[in-house]
Amino acid sequence: MKITILGAGVIGVTSAYYLARAGHEVTVIDRQAGPALETSFANAGEVSFGYCSPWAAPGIPQKAMKWIFMEHAPLILRPKLDAAMLSWMLKMLMNCTSERYALNKSRMLRLADYSRLALAEVRSDTGIAYDERMQGTLQLFRTQAQLEASAKDVKALAADGIPYEVLDPDGCIRAEPALAHVRHKIVGGLLTPKDETGDCFKFTNALAAKAESMGVRFQWGTGIMGLEVEGGAVKAVVTDRGRILSDSIVVALGSYSPMLVKPHGISLPVYPVKGYSLTIPITDASRAPESTVMDETYKIAITRLGDRIRVGGMAEISGYTNDLGLARRRTLEHSVTDLFPGGDISRADFWSGLRPMTPDGTPVIGVTNIRNLYLNTGHGTLGWTMSCGSAKVLADIVSGRKADIETKDLAVSRYAA
Template sequence: MKVLVLGSGVIGVSSAWYLARAGHEVTVVDRLEGPAMETSHANAGMLSFDHSTPWAAPGVPLKAIRWLLQDMAPLYINPKALDMRALRFLARMLGQCTTARFQVNKARMLRVARYSAGCFKQLREELPLHYDGRCQGTLELYRTEKDLADADANVAILKRYDIPHAFLDVDACIRQEPALANVREKIAGGVLLPGDETGDCHKFTCALAEACETMGVTFQMNTRVDAIATDNGKVTGVRTSNGTLTADRYVMALGCESARVLSGVGIHLPIYPLKGYSLTMPVLDEDRAPQSTLMDQKYKVAITRFDHRIRVGGVAEIAGNNKDLPPQRRAAIEYVVRDLFPGGGDVEAAEFWTGLRPMTPDSVPILGHTRYNNLFLNIGHGTLGWTMSLGSSRFVADVVSGRTPGIDPEGLGVDRYA
């Protein structure tokens, strides 16, 4: 069966991998010159299998108000971007900020993320992929005793969902990340999530794309997807800048662009391009650099170690499709790495990057069937695209192939936004 995958980010490429494994003839189409050139290019580098949690949670509305009054905050709203699309998205997200909805959404996210963790382990056993990967967990760092006391609520959630974790005092934090000894007075303690991993998503996606090609997958790059053509309840082709492409089945994995293309065939989804930023710098001093991933819980900035580089990622900004690089956003995430790992990386040589993350109001991806019997979705992963990539793609490949997926599909489909 011929399958056309729209999008060559980590979601599209992993979809192609599992579809090819299932015996299908797969073509991947993307407007850029190579895989993982947009949102997958320079993300925070975290595989947050156990850190997966909804952005919409009890207490977030009040926190958001405080954040808007701070110079350094994890959330920014650009007033120029507050059009009807943004307002509708924010309203729907606020509607998910109840305890009941949080528990439902958290369980759905963990279902996909934990399945994905198993897929990553299996893939590493099958393929010699090199992507600066490390399996040393994530340290959630708290700067003050008050913040550490407030962490009890987060720990209660970890216990409720049987997520492996450990409460660390200052000495234990330093054993986990020895370079923190240089700033001992700035930390109060932390929570370790040993099941999380790290690595370079761009390297991973490119390596997996090469493996796909060895299995016969075709990559048709520099080809913009313009519209989907339908007739009598099925997709008949995809109109692109290089003509109309046809297949037996189609998988939508265009990230933030998915909503625009799908609206043309009457599928309207609340996916918003949540803007994020990162810095990538060479390691200067091994003794002052991080060893795995550290999440600064005060500023919600992640600092991740690659083999010879440090990636710093953070900020969620409501800014529409704007991809400008404001110096004040750089200053916000640069402050954290300078403060916690001074001298560890060459900050002056850092590459400053921004990407748009396809966020849903409930933070749960949209997977599987649509009203068109040969069109399938693998979209809406928000800030956890790489984390959920293999699990969601294996799930979608099974659905496309008519097989029973490895996890319960309840709550993962487009029908929840009917």
């Protein structure tokens, strides 16, 4: 089949790779000049197969009220008269129950663990390198309350057979030796040893080059204007360079996906939740992380990427804005210097990206009510983590094959109820 993929972030490029591998003729369209130049550009660098949770969780509404008054809050809300924002926030609040948290987390872990296997497959088949490490994620608890609250995550990990270790401060230091300098600030940790790290931008560009060698065509600098639908089936994508006829179209436009499909009756509850990152040169390796440390207090991920530290996190609900707030930079700097003062903050690169979030945390993958129109979007903070598994699942669905994992509850139809 002739398939057009809209979007060349990590989700679009992995989709292109797997669809080309399945024998399809693939074209990828993006408004940027190359791959991974938006949300995939400078994310936190963690590939979190085990540290994989929905933002909608029990207690989040109460915590959000407290965070309003925190200097270094992990959640920042800038409400607007925006129907999409208000609708998304209401749906998210409805998912902040124990029952829905357990269901959503289980779904996410299923896809993330499948993606772990798919990423290993891609790495083996292509030989691409991207500053990758396979040393796990350490969720670091500064308070006893945080350690006790992790019991719900431990329960979900155990239920899905995901390896984990609950650590005391000495165990945290064995996993991340640089934490010995701040032992007095640590109560404990939760280690998910199968997690990985890597540079998403490097990975996406390397895989795009591989896909191109397999026959995938990339059309850069092209604005996507809309879709042509006739008789209940998608026929073409309309761009600022003309129409592109396709047998099937995959929408992988992240936070911009809802606007494209809304005119065709598809209500897609994906909304941008802005995240920030710093990329810091390492000056003292003995005070830098070995893998990823998730600072639970600030929801900040601190990741080793070769000779750099990537510090990423926070969730700012403020619409489609990419401004760089200095208060957000101070939060990132505070978290990393408090735990790992092994980098040169004065030389840090500051960045923000719009994560495409669903209210239940699970991405939207699969068919729509428009024939031959497919979605692969809404991965939130876990696009890099779930990219290969999502792409492999999508390629199976588009090709008419049965996927290796359950996919019915990943489709946009789950919101119809």
